[in-house]
Amino acid sequence: MIRMSLRQFRIQALVGAVLLILAAIYLIHLGSDIRAARDTSRLPGQYGQTMLFLAAGFGLVPALIGAFWGAPLIARELESGTHRLVWNQSVPRRRWLAVKLMVLGLTSMAVAGTLSALLTWAAAPVDQAAGDRFSAILFGARGIAPIGYAAFGFTFGAVTGLLVRRTLPAMALVFLAVIAVQFAVPNLLRPHFMPAEQVTVPMSADAINQARSLGSITGGPVVGGLEIPDAWVTNTSKLLTPDGRQLSDTAFNECFNNAPKTGATGTFGDTAACLGKLDLHVDMAYQPNRRFWPFQLIELALYLGLSALLAAVGLWRIQRRVS
Known part of the structure; x- marks a missing residue:
């Protein structure tokens, strides 16, 4: 089962590997240039826009994984009818789906984790000079949280394909939905992961x-x-x-x-x-930068929990409703 899943995934894996290698070459080169700068205080001005652009681009990775790796995984099998061939060979449905989710889900998490590690390393001097890696855009492209984003994107894509049973509609739906979730969490949930500090600032x-x-x-x-x-x-x-x-x-x-x-x-x-x-004065609520890693762990746990819930829904659905 694992070997067959990998063989079916070889084209997507090849494309992903090429893109990952190109991204790694660029990020290593960028990180080396940043570290070669003599005046570190000027790094935010020189590379701040580049970091925002990279973070925004990397924010699309979970949506792309969900749309191009997750959504076609089951939907394509159901459209073509090849799932019946596998099931007629005494392969339990749940095992068939569980193996696909495990093998390709872990691959997605590895890709996202590698990209995040490289960008975190490349951007470290800029983040340190700017004192900012906690903002909504930058936070999602640093640390370990992107691993959870990838797991969620892939699992959501696979389960959506299972439910929709049509590849192209599932891809479009997954891409838009994952982006919507990544917009909602930083604005609606993340500020409340831990009680905010309060301060009054004279104006x-x-x-x-x-x-x-x-x-x-x-x-x-x-x-x-x-x-x-x-x-x-x-x-x-x-x-x-x-x-x-x-x-x-x-x-x-x-x-x-x-x-x-x-x-x-x-x-x-x-x-x-x-x-x-x-x-005059204003009352301000804020999260200190020392909470960066606790927030990363909370967000990783949140997305992995959502992924596990989606996987459970998929395993239930494929056993009871899919023919």
């Missing part, structure tokens, strides 16, 4: 000028992009007055649109100076 004119954005589409008292050193900011309140109430839209818009001309410099100039005189 002086200098502090406001350090923000990336000010105001919202509706004109609300929102300040965005505030950072805490060595931490991932998960939530920032609206601008608050000394008594803890939200600054009124009227007061905010007055400073935003009609701030007195003082000649103040900085990103937001006179607006920041006007708001700075109101003794």
Whole structure:
């Protein structure tokens, strides 16, 4: 069974091996260039965009594994009817599916783990200089969590193919669904893996000028992009007055649109100076960088648990409903 599964998978394995080798060559070269830089403080500016691009690209790997390795695995057999030949040779259905999931699932995890290890090594000096590997995009391309993503993508693809029984629809569905899950987990679940630390930050004119954005589409008292050193900011309140109430839209818009001309410099100039005189503050929730590995373990366990649940559903389904 294992040998037959590998033979059926040889084309996909060959393509994956070639792409993995090319990625490894590039990442080793990139890591060597980064380590050759003399001024490490300039690394985030030189390679920050490259790291974001690589992390976003590697974020597609689980979806590609699910769509091109997982979805056709069973759906193609059901479409062509070759599953009946195997079952007529006294091979139990559950064993047939379990072997396929085990062999090719472990292969998917090995590929993702190798890519993650290489990127983690290549990006280490940049991450250290920037103090940032906890953000939503970068976190998913570092450490051991990508192993769980690959396991989930592959298992979800295989079970979806079993249920849909058509290769192309299953591939499209799996690709979109895995991307949706990878978007939802960092935004909805990851910030709550552990209780966030809380801090109150006074909003002086200098502090406001350090923000990336000010105001919202509706004109609300929102300040965005505030950072805490060595931490991932998960939530920032609206601008608050000394008594803890939200600054009124009227007061905010007055400073935003009609701030007195003082000649103040900085990103937001006179607006920041006007708001700075109101003794405002924001409440911020954050996850310190020291929690990176606990979060990695939690996310790995989450995705492996989902994979095991999906595999159980597939084993139940193939025994009772598939003919």
